[in-house]
Amino acid sequence: MLELIQKLFGKDSNSSKDIAKERLRLVLVHDRVNVSPQLMETLKDDMFKAISNYMDINEKCMEVNLTHTESSVTLVANIPVTSMKRGAMSKR
Amino acid sequence: MGEVIVITSGKGGVGKTTTSANLGTGFALQGKKVVLVDADIGLRNLDVVMGLENRIVYDLVDVTDGNCRLKQALIRDKRYESLYLLPAAQTRDKNAVTPEQMKQLCDELKQDFDFVIIDCPAGIEQGFKNAIAGADRAIIVTTPEVSAVRDADRIIGLLESEGKHNPKLIVNRIRPRMVKKGDMMSIDDIIEILAIDLLGIIPEDDYIVVSTNRGEPAVVNPISQASTAYKNIVRRLMGENIPLMIIEDNTSFFNKLKKIFNL
Numbered sequence: 001m002l003e004l005i006q007k008l009f010g011k012d013s014n015s016s017k018d019i020a021k022e023r024l025r026l027v028l029v030h031d032r033v034n035v036s037p038q039l040m041e042t043l044k045d046d047m048f049k050a051i052s053n054y055m056d057i058n059e060k061c062m063e064v065n066l067t068h069t070e071s072s073v074t075l076v077a078n079i080p081v082t083s084m085k086r087g088a089m090s091k092r
Numbered sequence: 093m094g095e096v097i098v099i100t101s102g103k104g105g106v107g108k109t110t111t112s113a114n115l116g117t118g119f120a121l122q123g124k125k126v127v128l129v130d131a132d133i134g135l136r137n138l139d140v141v142m143g144l145e146n147r148i149v150y151d152l153v154d155v156t157d158g159n160c161r162l163k164q165a166l167i168r169d170k171r172y173e174s175l176y177l178l179p180a181a182q183t184r185d186k187n188a189v190t191p192e193q194m195k196q197l198c199d200e201l202k203q204d205f206d207f208v209i210i211d212c213p214a215g216i217e218q219g220f221k222n223a224i225a226g227a228d229r230a231i232i233v234t235t236p237e238v239s240a241v242r243d244a245d246r247i248i249g250l251l252e253s254e255g256k257h258n259p260k261l262i263v264n265r266i267r268p269r270m271v272k273k274g275d276m277m278s279i280d281d282i283i284e285i286l287a288i289d290l291l292g293i294i295p296e297d298d299y300i301v302v303s304t305n306r307g308e309p310a311v312v313n314p315i316s317q318a319s320t321a322y323k324n325i326v327r328r329l330m331g332e333n334i335p336l337m338i339i340e341d342n343t344s345f346f347n348k349l350k351k352i353f354n355l
Contacts, residue, residue, distance in 0.1 A: 015273070015274025015275060016274070016275045017271075017274050017275055017276055017277045017278070017281065018274070020237075020238050020277055021277060021281050021285070023238055024238050024241055024242060024285055025285065027238075027242055028242065028245050028285065031242065031245060031246060031249075032245070032249070
């Protein structure tokens with residue numbers, strides 16, 4: 001009931017300006033880092049190549065994304081490892 | 093030696109031309125010698141907002157092409173002492189001018205005027221690059237909308253990469269009632285996102301439409317809220333410390349009375 005009254009008086013808890021702010025924040029993270037989908041793909045390829053020297057990974061299941069926290073941008077990679085390469089350790 | 097200020101925004105329709113006209117006229121009312129430069133080549137509008145559309149003989153491209161002297165292209169506004177307009181060309185496009193030519197033009201105007209106000213076209217292409225080329229400082233106009241703030245952010249980045257640091261922000265068309273309801277981003281929200289200095293806020297004001305209809309900048313009307321807001325910005329740009337105006341919606345006795353009688 002109270003909720004209905006609040007809604008009637010326009011005091012919606014999920015106000016549209018908060019939605020606007022959140023959407024802006026997300027869109028700006030991507031704008032500011034200036035990451036094109038191609039760039040993300042190239043990065044993914046390079047990461048795959050580098051990691052493949054040490055372990056077998058499944059490229060198809062590899063996920064690389066930019067996520068944002070309150071004040072920073074983080075690169076989050078989720079890379080399932082199939083197996084370790086035996087030779088990798090002894091090479092060093 | 094004067095100062096060149098570019099009014100820019102990225103997004104169209106947020107009030108660059110209105111802001112240019114009002115700040116320019118505001119400076120003139122303060123006794124400063126000002127020239128308004130319409131850098132929107134091909135889509136000139138500052139002339140109609142200023143009500144000077146019938147007095148154009150030469151334009152900006154005529155000057156840069158050498159068809160006339162700079163002084164011949166400047167239109168003197170007869171209503172306000174010390175206010176001039178350099179109109180944009182209407183039949184040419186943005187590539188008719190280069191950033192080097194604009195810089196040279198600004199340098200020349202600076203010798204004669206206290207303030208050179210450049211009305212930048214929307215977008216981030218050639219027209220934008222031309223408009224900012226000769227600017228000493230930049231003012232970004234935005235409205236409390238996702239698209240406008242996003243474009244403002246992009247412009248801040250582009251200005252930075254062109255070596256124009258510390259642009260100042262004007263938030264235009266604030267509607268206090270909607271902000272209060274939580275249905276419009278507040279000044280604080282926008283500043284938090286863009287992280288730049290606030291120069292001023294302009295309330296949504298019906299009188300802007302009236303003034304544009306008449307070709308008379310709102311800043312000359314003493315009772316319009318937007319007028320006061322623009323006057324404050326002018327004084328801040330002149331170095332005065334003026335607090336932000338508190339935009340209240342229909343709180344004055346007069347406004348309440350108007351509301352009661354449905355005026």
